Amino acid sequence: MSTVQDALQALTDLTPGRQQLLADAVAGLSRAQRQLPSKYFYDAHGSRLFERITHTPEYYPTRTELALLDLVLPDIARRVGPHAHVVELGSGSGRKTARLLDALHQPVAYTPIEISRAALLSSIELLAPALPHVEMLPVCADFTRPVQVPLPTRPAARRLVFFPGSTLGNFAGDDAIALLRAMRQTMGADGLALIGIDLHKDPALIEAAYNDADGITAAFTLNLLTRLNREVGSDFDLQGFRHRARYSTARLRIETDLVSQYEQDVHLDGRTFHFQTGEPIRVEYSHKYTDASFDHLLQQAGLEVVAHWNASDPAYGLRLLRASAQ
Incomplete structure (x- = not known):
């Protein structure tokens, strides 16, 4: 427990x-x-303000991603398999994570890596009581720098890196590639990553x-x-x-x-x-991404798409990734 x-x-x-x-x-x-x-941005007050942003009528990414997750989580769980160790980069409030962990087959552990201690503690307070059989191994750190992921007590079949919210979009060029390469290292040879990406659409x-x-x-x-x-x-x-x-x-x-x-x-x-x-x-x-621009980033980072799912209105995507053959 x-x-x-x-x-x-x-x-x-x-x-x-x-x-x-x-x-x-x-x-x-x-x-x-x-x-x-x-x-x-993410001190305690900044984290609270961002959570309010995700509920504004104009901010479509969060509600669109949540709705898409609800539709495709059974497929994601099938592809990930049982006994995963979920490592999340930037845990935020934990709303999306709760759905993912609940859908996966007997996940053994969850490691949120979050720069805001307040947001990290809030997500753990939400998730730990709801998922008593998932070992919680939180890390308060800047995930843009190398972070040693704690090992769970029970061995995991594979790691699943979870990076929702189109947070990858906050990184430009070489920084985005470096982050994806670090993610590949965190996943390991048999691991996967589930990433949310916001897609190009009406600029207004x-x-x-x-x-x-x-x-x-x-x-x-x-x-x-x-x-x-x-x-x-x-x-x-x-x-x-x-x-x-x-x-x-x-x-x-x-x-x-x-x-x-x-x-x-x-x-x-x-x-x-x-x-x-x-x-x-x-x-x-x-x-914001097109399939071509996102695939170009992945190629430079040594990653490839295993499966993809899109919402169309507004356009938003989830991508399941693995290390590409070298």
């Missing part, structure tokens, strides 16, 4: 500390095209999902500056930047920026960063 207390005792805490956050912020703001890593529908009418996404984005002010001592004027998310049809991605509203200076770690009016800080990409 696995309990919440058991899971908390098994928790591996590799949360990035203040110095890592500071170093990443200074490096990003020092670039000609200023950037801040989107992984730092996509843009609306990242600019909800209630301004929750804008608050989520701006919370990154609040976090920096609190945790590393910057002095961002929270009224001096606004959220902007636009879809590039040439690059098939949402590009989210925090845009300076006037000429201003921001101070951090003894450095001064001067902003012109209208100057952006790039804080997130959200790539």
Whole structure:
């Protein structure tokens, strides 16, 4: 029997500390095209805001993926087989995971790797009581860096890496390929990965999902500056930047920026960063895919599609992957 207390005792805490956050912020703001890593959106408040985003009328990915999962989980469970160790990258609230673990045949363990300790603990509190026979082995860490996956008490037949929410779309080019290669290593030779990908569609529908009418996404984005002010001592004027998310049809991605509203200076770690009016800080990409563009990424990462399932309205996909023959 696995309990919440058991899971908390098994928790591996590799949360990035203040110095890592500071170093990443200074490096990003020092670039000609200023950037801040989107992984730092997810402090406790940011995680709560993102969960609210997933319930907005405009944000279609979560509800579309949940509906698609409900339709195809029996097929996924058949293909994965019994006694899997599920390793999830970015556990979030655990809503999708609960359905997956419930559908699989006698899964032995679940390892969520999540940068937000608050989100990680929340998902474990949801899942552990509902799935007492699944060993919970949570890891609080940045999954974009190599993470040692804990071994379950009972041997697993294979690993299934679960990466829903089209989170892969937050990574551009070489970073996406590197993450997929790391995923292949985590899966092992006989493992599988189940990935959610958002598909290219009407740009107006996509843009609306990242600019909800209630301004929750804008608050989520701006919370990154609040976090920096609190945790590393910057002095961002929270009224001096606004959220902007636009879809590039040439690059098939949402590009989210925090845009300076006037000429201003921001101070951090003894450095001064001067902003012109209208100057952006790039804080997130959200790539959308075609079959061709996604397959091109997989080929470079040494992966291939075992099975695919699509929702059509709006277009969204789930892909089951394995390591390709070398």
